[in-house]
Amino acid sequence: MCVKNTPKNVVLKNYYWNLTPNKVDIEKDILGRTLTTPFVLVRASTDTFNQGSNGYMEGGREFLHVFVRSNLALTLEDAPTTKILFAPSFDGKSLPDNLTFDTYTQGSNGLESKSFPIKWNAEKQYYEISDKENKLSFVVAHSDQYFGILYKNNDGVSNYDFKYISGQDSSTKDYVYMYSDRPLYKAGDTVYFKGLLRQFNFDGYKGSQVKTGKLKVFDENQTLLTEMDVKIDKNSNFSGQFILPKDMSLGHYHFVFMYNAMNQDTGFESIPVYVYNNGEFDVLAYKKPTFKVNIVTDKTDVSIGDTAQITANAEYYFGGRLVNADYNYSVLTQSYFFDAKDYRDYQFGKGSNHFDCVYWGSCAYGDNLITTATGRLDNTGEAKITYEYPKVNNEDNTVGEQIYNYSLEITDPDTSKTVSNTTSQILHTTDAYVGVKVPYWNLQKDGVKVDGVVLDYNAKGIANREVKLELWKREWKEVKKQGVDGTFYNESSVEEKKESEKMVSSDNKGEFSELFTTLFGGEYEVRAMYTGVNKQTFTSSSILYISGENISYWNDGNNSVTDLIADKAMMKVGETAAFTLRSPVSSGKMLVTIEKDDGVLDSFVRDITSSTPRIEIPIKESYVPNFYVKVFLIGQDPGAKLPIYKRALAVMKVTTDPKKFSVTITPEKKQYLPGNKVKLTVTVKDNEGKPVSGANGSISLVDESLLALAENPLKNPFAFFYDMKRYL
Structure with a gap:
């Protein structure tokens, strides 16, 4: 209910504010006094008020907006396992524990009052909400000193509000690994199959409680081929067989597995649950080839400047070679990601592509067809092909770290089908790799310890190799520029300056260690460079932060997201993961949650006392195969006009090798x-x-x-x- 109406005419600088916004001070330009109520409704129009207007009028513009005068920064982390209400003051100095709450649900006629239990957790320093049916929509928090509101539809935090990291959908809990005895069949053949049925939860994978299910086979047009009931054994697996019809359509087929579950809403009727799986096979009309193609390279690994020697032949299965046959030949390249094996916690190369590929399976291979050619097998049934690799590395386009795939195909004269085979060589930049391991967070007084290793292609250490180490200072420069819409935006860039360099040599294990001292605090980069016999250089680099006496000012960006950086990208159960938060304030509060799938595993609240607060998290078995760390922070530095609210998200891989x-x-x-x-x-x-x-x-x-x-x-x-x- 509106208790007081204050009309006011305001002169606008910009009539068409969809192009350039107008700025109006509510207290100074409209009310002429200081606000004393928590809610203010402002309705403005450049013409006569239109009751049905949505803010866009043919003859003018109007809007209606509710402003809330609040000194609480309410944040709701809404997960099925728990609902956390983080309620710091705007300046991040206080966490009031005596708030009273008015709660509402969304009804057909708007908000309807409904009580929800909200309790203060003194150990965790936040409020816990009991809302199993997920009905809560609106919260008003108040006390003698504080007031704040939270409307889930507008103020709720989505995972997409962060720098989101994608992967397997958290709503997927049931998995079945499906496979058949071979990838290719003829119509009339018997298909033998097996399925491994598992369910994922916070404790990892468990055997499913499902006893029976239905397996269906569809073609690529979703036409049903066959279906059958299957029984799940004590190991949570199932297997069986079926015969392909002789008059069936040829093409690609895939499995669909489902079971019936109780409807959680009614508790009676069953609903079908479709289980995520990867099973597929092809049905074709084919004749088995009478020969096979053999193709080999003279060696598996080469470096820039080398030459590839490829030998190929076609060999009949009953013995002997196919001679004087025509062939087609092609070269395809893909990006190569070196697997450092025992040194996987070292950084090899620049950026995160190496780790993402080796340990997430997210490989940006970048397939590129280099060349195609034709030729003929000689009278001994053999072909010899020579391929020259690039002589130097292009600074703008690295030619090393590539897999060269050599394919040769020959048409079978008896079946008219193409028979092919592929071999590959790995083109390395040079004859060895150098990797570095540097903690992200370092105290300036302690210096920076750089650990490194020089490895051969098989990830074995190489002794007595010279490595050049460089330490570069990175300074973020940020300015505000006014856009064409009149709004000021942050623009940032980084300036780099080499501060020092050293030469080191690897020991008998291939390892080396060096200590750097820095002139300043802030962000640095360590670069390790190894130059091989081909005079090409492989470089690995790692970004780090030096905590000194001065406050670091991070790139603020134009949104409410900042960075949370892990010291290491992969951990083992029992180890402690350490993170550094790039905080835009040096005083405030932060809520930290450790999450997996759609639930919160652990959580806590911490004070922010620097611009680089450290967060340490012991790795538990329940964190496998990966977990996320979310941070919500708010604070206000002395002299600042407004508080700053930021969110951060990081993902951590937990090694599953023991399984x-x-x-x-x-x-x-x-x-x-x-x-x-x-x-x-x-x-x-x-x-x-x-x-x-x-x-x-x-x-x-x-x-x-x-x-x-x-x-x-x-x-x-x-x-x-x-x-x-x-x-x-």
Whole structure:
């Protein structure tokens, strides 16, 4: 209800404010006095008020807006597992623990009053809301000193309000790893399949409670081919077989697995639950090729300036070679990401592409077709191809760190089908790699310890290699520029200046360590450069922060997002992850939540006492395979007119190697005759090399000539379950 109406005519500088905004001081230009009420409704028009206007009028402009006079920065972290209300004062100095709350739900006629239990958690320093049905819509918090509101529709925080990191949808809880005995079939063949059914929760993957399900097979047009009921065994797996119709359509097919679950709303009727899976196969009319293509390179690894020697032939399965046959030949490149193995916590190269590919499976390969050519096998059935690699690295476009894929294909004269094979060489920048490991946060008085290693292509240390280390100071420069709309925007750039350099040599393990002292506090970059025998240089760099006496001023940007930077990108269970928050204020409060999927694992509130507050989080088993750290901060530095509110988000990979098994299959003999019995020895070991008893698996025996027509995808359920990046 409006208790007082104050009309006022205001002269506008800009009539068409959709192009350039007008600025009006409510207290000075309209009321002529200081506000004493928490709510002020302002309605303005450049013409006669239009009751049905939405702010855009043909003859003018008008708007209606409610302003709230508040001194609380209410933030709601709304997760299914918990609802946290962070309620600091605007200046970030206080966390009032005696607030009274008026709460409302969204009804058909607007907001309706409804009480929700809200309790102060003295240990955590925030309020906890009980709202299992997720009905809360509007909160008014007040006391003798404080007042604030929160409207979930407008003030709620979405994950997309952060610098969002994508991955596997958190709503997906059920997974089934589906595979068939081979990737390619003919109409009339029998398909053997197996499924590994698991459910993901905060404790990791568990066997599903589902006892029965339905498996369906669809073509690429979503036409049903067949369906069948399956029973889930005690290991939460299922298997079976079906015969492909002889008159079926050819093409690509995929599996769909589903089960019926109780409707949580009614508690009675069942609803179908479709389970995420990756199972697929092809059905084609084909003849098995009579020969296979063999193609090899003279060596696996080369560096800039080398020459590739490729040898190829076509060999009949019954013996002998195909001679004087025409072939097509192509070269395709992809980006290569060096796997440092035991040194995976070191930085190799620049940026995060190396880590994202090796440990997230997010590889920006950048396929690029380099050349195609034709040729003919000689009278011995062989082809020899030479390829010259670039001689130097282009500074603007790195030619090293590429996988060169050499493909050769020959048409089978008996089946008219193309038979092909591919081999590859890795083009390295030079003959070794240098990696560095530097803590992101460092005290200036302690200096900067730079650990490094020089590795060969197999990630083994190389002794007595010279490495050049450089320390660069990075200064962020920021100015405000007025845009064409009249609004001032932040523009920032970084200036770099080399402060010092040193030469180091690797020890007998390939490792080195060096201590730098810095002239200033703030942001720095360490660069490690190794130059090989081909006179090409591989560079790795790492950004770090030096905490000195001066306050660091970060790039503020034009939004409410800042950065949370981890000292290391991957951790093990039992270790402690450390993060540095780039805070635009040196005094305030922050709420930190550790989250996975759609729930909060842990949370706490901390004081902000510097522009680089440190956050340390012990890694728990429940954090596997990755977790997120969210930060909500607010504060106001002395002399500042307004408080600053920021959010930050970081993701941390937790290594899952302890969950990895190795499987080896050894036949009793290397050659058998038709009708012979084949005896195989299957050995399963855990990550420590210890035998694993009771392992559940499957074995497929497939004609090699069939796999020449369709590449056989490697079965890797570990990557399916554990190498995915789950998001919030």
